[in-house]
Amino acid sequence: MHRDAIIRDSGEKIKPVASIAGESCAQLMLVVGSNASGSNHPNWQENLALAAKLQAKGKEMYPSLFRPINLRTSPFNQNLSKGYMLLEVGSCGNSLDEAKRSGRDFAAVLAKVIKSE
Numbered sequence: 497m498h499r500d501a502i503i504r505d506s507g508e509k510i511k512p513v514a515s516i517a518g519e520s521c522a523q524l525m526l527v528v529g530s531n532a533s534g535s536n537h538p539n540w541q542e543n544l545a546l547a548a549k550l551q552a553k554g555k556e557m558y559p560s561l562f563r564p565i566n567l568r569t570s571p572f573n574q575n576l577s578k579g580y581m582l583l584e585v586g587s588c589g590n591s592l593d594e595a596k597r598s599g600r601d602f603a604a605v606l607a608k609v610i611k612s613e
Contacts, residue, residue, distance in 0.1 A: 499595070500525065500587040511589030514560035516601055522586025522594040524602055525563040526550060529571040529581075537575035546609075547581050553612075554605045561601055 499522075502510040512523035526547040531537035547565050554562045566584075574580035583602065585595045 497583050497585055497599075498527075499590070500584040502587040502589065509587065509589030511587055511591075511594070512563060513586075513590065513594060514558065514598075516558050516561060516597065519597050520594050521558075521561060521597040521601060522590040523563050524554070524561055524586075524598055525566055525584040527566045527568060527572070527582035527584060529568050529574040531571065531575075532569035533571070535571045535575060537571040539575065539578045540571070542578050543574055543581050546579055549609050550605060553609050554602075557605055557608070558601050561598065561605075 500512075502512065504510065514521045514523050528540065528544045528547045529537060530540040530544075544565070544567065551562050551565055563584075572580075572582060574582075585598055585602075
């Protein structure tokens with residue numbers, strides 16, 4: 497887990513939010529590394545497929561919770577095992593309560609995906 501840093505040139509911190517059951521939640525973003533930078537990352541496509549499943553289930557359960565998947569050229573140590581990815585929880589502009597609510601909702605999405613496997 498990580499938090500994104502989205503800051504305008506003016507210094508204004510952007511806080512991506514979703515409204516879930518009337519509560520403000522930090523939006524989530526899955527970051528998946530690849531082998532495009534030349535690194536040995538043989539499982540990146542499997543990791544991307546898992547991220548796509550999580551994204552689809554998240555959209556079904558909480559339509560505005562997830563930002564688009566961010567596919568990157570670096571492996572971010574995700575080449576160490578299958579299923580590794582980064583989860584960006586909001587940004588430096590979100591409150592701790594918004595992040596906690598998103599964590600709760602992500603846990604529900606993850607549980608549904610795991611149970612369906």
